[in-house]
Amino acid sequence: MKNEKGFTLVEMLIVLLVISILLLITIPNITKHNANIQDKGCKGLTNMVQAQATAYMMDENVSSVTIAELKAEGYLSNDPVCPNGxxxxxxxxxxxxxxxPTP
Structure with a gap:
């Protein structure tokens, strides 16, 4: 018989068991921090829109701006909506x- 090298079924099952245990540990941690992740995404979007509004006000020499004006002039591509809605x-x-939004 040839000396074939490879993984046995038992070795593969052990690897799958270890991967399953790691997934069971990490998935609850990710879902627990979901609200925090969405808040940080919304803060980042707010900062980006603030930067675009400031750039528009400097370019056009105006003191206020609306979302519609930013979209019309190409500073925003669509309505800014946070990940949390x-x-x-x-x-x-x-x-x-x-x-x-009010409930």
Whole structure:
């Protein structure tokens, strides 16, 4: 008989068991931090829209801007919506914030 090298069925089952245990440990940690991840994504989107609004106000020499104007001029490609579903709004002074919907 030839000396074939490879993994046996028992070795493969042990590897699958170890991978399963690692997945059982990591998946709950990821889902537990989901809200925190979404909040950080929304904060990043808010900062990006604030930067675009500031750039538009500097380019056009105006003191306020709307989301519609930013979209029309190509500063934004679509309506900014946070990963948690909240929308981004700009007040009359040009301050960008997250709009929390009322229940």
């Amino acid at each position: 909240n929308t981004i709004v700009i007040d009359s002074q040009g301050k960008v914030s997250e709009s929390v």
